[in-house]
Amino acid sequence: MTPEPAAGPSNFIRDTIIEDLNTGKYQGRVHTRFPPEPNGYLHIGHAKSICLNFGLAQEFGGKTNLRFDDTNPSKEEVEYVDSIINDVRWMGFDWDRLCYASDYFQQLYDWAIELIQSGKAFVCDLTAEQIREYRGTPSEPGTESPYRNRSVEENLGLFARMKNGEFADGARTLRAKIDMASPNFNLRDPILYRILHASHHRTRDAWCIYPMYDFAHGQSDSIEHITHSLCTLEFEDHRPLYDWYIEAIGIYHPQQIEFDRLNLTYTLLSKRKLLKLVQDGLVRGWDDPRMPTLSGIRRRGYPPEAIRSFAGSLGISKTNGMIELGRLEQCVRENLNKSAPRVMGVLRPLKVVIDNYPEDHVDELEATNNPEDAAAGTRIVPFSKVIYIEQEDFRENPPKDYFRLSPGREVRLRYAFFLKCIHAVKDEAGQVVEVHCTYDPLTRGGNAPDGRKVKSTLHWVSASHAVDGEVRIYETLFTKEDPNQVEEGEDFTVNLNPKSLEVITAAKLEPGLANPPEGARYQFERLGYFAVDPDSTPGKPVFNRTVALKDAWAKIEKRGSQKK
């Protein structure tokens, strides 16, 4: 029912599951979960985790829960919950159960009381600052809280009063009694509960104390009988704490396995920083097509299949690597090459007058919709005396290896005729504003009966039939491979790419593109893949360039200019 993620190479997590299946460690069960905090939108890094968790369960006939780790009401909102649900579905996955850590608040509270009763937790009156001081440093052990040895009764009473709202935010905490001298900070009497008089998006005002993530996460996995709790590397240090809680409470023990988080060049994958971009208006919103969010790349036109294939091609390891953005883009091209219908659109129009073409005549030419997919069929595109071609497809003085149109040279117009340039018309500033050509009627359809060849084929649009459209061209949001690389005192916003968005308001598109369905993806021949933006209005489509086609000429030209 849910699609198969692209099969990638095996990895140590998959190997572990196979091993556990062979030894019967979980009676043949595989149950994973994807546990986001609803404090922001999902991004491409989450897609890796989604594909891993859902993909592994699918492969071994297991289940996956979608669970919201919503233990901090001050940062979480239903808007985020809704977007995450939508994004996971869009990725093509369905969950066994939709869960919330907040569903377990009562259970967690009861367990906290058990820990107090067994002398393993205490109410601490230290302020946040004092707790930090008492915690010690990497080289020095911490100091035990003076409140550490309160009686069980006193702790029980105080904790009940915390729950009843008798104290202000931050006045007291419930802490585990572990080891202030542990080299692992997570075990230096960590906080279980803090007082937060905040309304929760699901439990409303039922609680004014909330469990810390660390006190909720492992037990949530336990409650859901998760077998393999996959998480990223930074939680490796927390595993001993989760184990301590689960052992102290005496409940089912899932196995946590940590893997490397996705890092992409020219991309920021930090919810905090993405939130800043949105809040400071540096992008249009969470779904700005330059954002690495799933909603952003969806709007940009990335198909979920391409993201799945990208995720599947990624290795799962424990090394902190940096994946080249080009790999993601290549997955998008591969997918769209097979699926996207071809159309013609001219981004920067140059008027071409065909001197020997009859004044009011129109040729209806047949064009292939997708050379990679015969079933996509053909369509008719109109041709007339005045057409537009791309400005960059004409050079009055062509450089070496430039095959396109120039005075005296003949090229082919895609699916139409051979076209020969006679002369260019310039304005006062010396800019070419119009090109006069002749065409060869015998080459209708694109081939010459006499067998002569041309070195180049150009896309074009008939001027009188053209639809005006807006096209948004995107470059990377940041100029540096690592956007976090900044000088002292600067932040990542200095690396924002001023050219990340270029809006072309008067592109000329073939007539079939007047009212395309929102989200539809096309290949504009020779240019790239483009997706219909929701900003489109009837008769005035707006396209986002999803990704450009590989451009061999751009590469040659760039190399040439570098030599100089």
Place this chain on the structure above:
RNA sequence: UGGGAGGUCGUCUAACGGUAAGACUGCAGCCUCUGGAGCUGCGUAUCGGGGUUCGAAUCCCUGCCUCCCAGCCA
């Protein structure tokens, strides 16, 4: 300076004591009604130093480097 986790082509991943392999990128070429797609070929790597072994990316010792941890965030 404490703890945890890592270090294999430019990038990512494999090789689990027995010929260092694949993908992406790059380069060269073929093909082409998209300078797209496709096809062919080429190139570059085991962090350093010691050991064990017939044989080490793999095991041992040692040094170096990178990432994470001192939120009442997750």
